[in-house]
Amino acid sequence: MKANDKIDVREVRRKLGLNQSQFWSRIGVTQSGGSRYESGRNIPRPVQALLRLVHIEQVDIEKVRRDDMEMADYLKKSNPELYKTLKKEARAARKPKKA
Template identity: 75%
Template structure:
């Protein structure tokens, strides 16, 4: 995620039709913490990344395992061309489905 990316959590939450508790609990953030982010408090980059994964990309993070991340990092480090190709193919598959 680029530093220039601005995420409007309130707008995303409202588009999804969720209350603050529903929206923020899926990220492991309390309702009061989420409210502060929606009111303009700086949101930490890990929270921004989770918000994008869960509520924008619609990824069920409960299904991601440490082993999956280890495989991804290994492939990225040892065969970056294959990693890029597979990433591109996965995006195309997701858009087609």
């Protein structure tokens, strides 16, 4: 999923089986704010990024440190091909292996 892809947040939330409070609180958004986003209000880019990380990529943001983010940003800018390769490998490692 690319950063500019439109996300149907209501559909994502429903697929995860979460109510609005559970879903939005994981990224620091109030239930009422999340309700507005689900009703069509524009979602700010930082909130979109958190949405993707937490609910699409399944990243536990409690475990992410500032140094990790700075390193990822540096790598993305300085060596985009290596960044893409590492990102693919990380995604593959997170997927459950078929028996």
